[in-house]
Structure formats: C-alpha cells, structure tokens
Amino acid sequence: TKQIQIAIDGPAAAGKSTIAKKTAELLGYTYVDTGAMYRAITYKAIQLNIDLQDGEKLTSLLKETTIELKPSPKGQLVFLDNQEVTDEIRSLKVTASVSQVAAHAHLREEMVLRQLEMGKDGKIVMDGRDIGTHVLTNAELKIFMSASVEERAKRRYLENQKRGIDSVLKELAEEIALRDKMDSERDASPLIQAEDAVFIDTTELTIEQVSEKIMQLAKERM
Numbered sequence: 001t002k003q004i005q006i007a008i009d010g011p012a013a014a015g016k017s018t019i020a021k022k023t024a025e026l027l028g029y030t031y032v033d034t035g036a037m038y039r040a041i042t043y044k045a046i047q048l049n050i051d052l053q054d055g056e057k058l059t060s061l062l063k064e065t066t067i068e069l070k071p072s073p074k075g076q077l078v079f080l081d082n083q084e085v086t087d088e089i090r091s092l093k094v095t096a097s098v099s100q101v102a103a104h105a106h107l108r109e110e111m112v113l114r115q116l117e118m119g120k121d122g123k124i125v126m127d128g129r130d131i132g133t134h135v136l137t138n139a140e141l142k143i144f145m146s147a148s149v150e151e152r153a154k155r156r157y158l159e160n161q162k163r164g165i166d167s168v169l170k171e172l173a174e175e176i177a178l179r180d181k182m183d184s185e186r187d188a189s190p191l192i193q194a195e196d197a198v199f200i201d202t203t204e205l206t207i208e209q210v211s212e213k214i215m216q217l218a219k220e221r222m
C-alpha cells in the first residue's frame with residue numbers, strides 16, 4: 001500500500017478534528033490540527049497585548065515562536081514556546097479573535113511553510129480551512145466536510161457540556177456563523193472547497209458513518 005496525504009477542510013465545528021484524529025489513528029498516521037496553530041499564535045498575541053490588526057507585527061511574532069503538536073493518550077497536546085496551552089487556546093477570547101489573526105497573508109505563508117514541513121513525508125491527516133487548496137495541494141485524498149449551522153452548534157453545545165462548560169446554543173450558532181463568514185470572505189486563502197475534494201454533508205451522519213466513508217475513500221487511493 002501507498003502512503004498518502006489526507007487533507008480535511010470545512011467550516012467551524014463540522015467535526016473535522018474528531019474525524020481527522022480517528023482516521024489518523026486507524027491508519028497509524030500523524031494528525032495535524034492546523035487550527036490549533038492559528039489559535040496558539042492568537043493566544044500569544046493576546047497575552048502580549050499585540051494589535052490583532054497588525055499583520056506584520058504578528059508575522060514577526062510568529063517567526064520567533066515555536067508551536068508544537070504532540071500526540072498523547074489524552075489527545076493532541078499543544079505547546080507554545082515549550083509551554084502547554086492545550087486548553088487555553090480553546091477559550092472564548094481566542095475563539096472570537098482567531099479569524100482576525102488568520103486573515104493576515106504573511107502570517108499564513110509562515111504557517112503553510114511549517115505545515116508543509118510536517119506533511120512532507122506523507123502518512124499525514126491534516127485538518128483546517130485551506131489544506132486542500134494551499135497546503136497539501138497534491139494530497140491523494142481531499143475532503144470538504146460540512147453540516148448545517150444548527151447541527152454544528154448543537155454538536156459544540158454537547159461537546160462543551162461534556163467538558164463541564166455551560167453555553168447558550170444560540171450564541172454558539174452566532175459565533176460559528178460569524179467565524180465561517182470571516183474565514184470565507186477573507187482575501188488570503190479563504191475557506192473554499194478544493195476542486196478535487198470530496199464533499200461530505202455530515203448533518204445526518206454519525207461519526208462512525210463519516211469515518212467509514214473516509215476510510216473507504218482512503219483505501220481506494222492507497
């Protein structure tokens with residue numbers, strides 16, 4: 001069998017990371033959550049009180065920052081300059097600010113260089129917004145996953161509940177819709193389906209069903 005690259009893109013809370021993680025596990029591949037990288041630099045910029053509109057400042061900051069994704073039995077851990085920030089980067093503040101940071105073209109270029117380095121040996125499942133269109137452009141399998149905003153908000157609500165976080169469904173739906181709008185309408189590599197990506201609407205599907213479908217598509221390409 002051939003070693004392949006798998007790119008999974010789609011809007012916020014579509015279940016990309018759950019599915020990407022599971023696919024990587026089943027195949028013995030490395031999982032890279034690129035959203036965590038954008039979140040990590042956003043977290044650092046907020047800590048340092050840097051103007052999130054200042055793309056050049058943010059890009060220089062990123063260039064002197066190390067971001068590492070490390071697998072662990074508890075899931076992927078995120079390290080920012082050698083300090084673990086796995087939970088911190090999921091805060092409301094970071095979530096509300098990350099799309100603004102991710103809109104800067106030069107910052108994205110630096111992120112893509114790092115992601116290419118992580119993906120160069122194949123055996124990789126990478127999820128994000130621009131993986132099929134700008135990062136793993138030759139990936140053997142590209143997936144574009146979506147679901148209705150209502151369904152995505154509901155899933156995020158249940159996920160939060162499990163983590164002991166109280167949230168308001170309507171607010172989650174608004175936050176998701178706003179982030180989708182910002183990610184889709186930006187000039188620098190906006191959220192868009194790659195021409196050669198397979199579209200999967202997960203609104204009516206379980207995690208198992210989506211996972212099975214992706215495993216089948218992957219095996220056809222190996």
Ligand code: C5P
Pocket residue numbers: 012013034035036038039098099100102103127128129130131179183
């Ligand atoms: O995947 P997640 O929801 O954690 O991503 C957080 C944000 O990071 C997205 O809303 C988007 O603004 C940005 N992002 C991006 N390109 C990627 C991954 C994430 O612009 N490849």
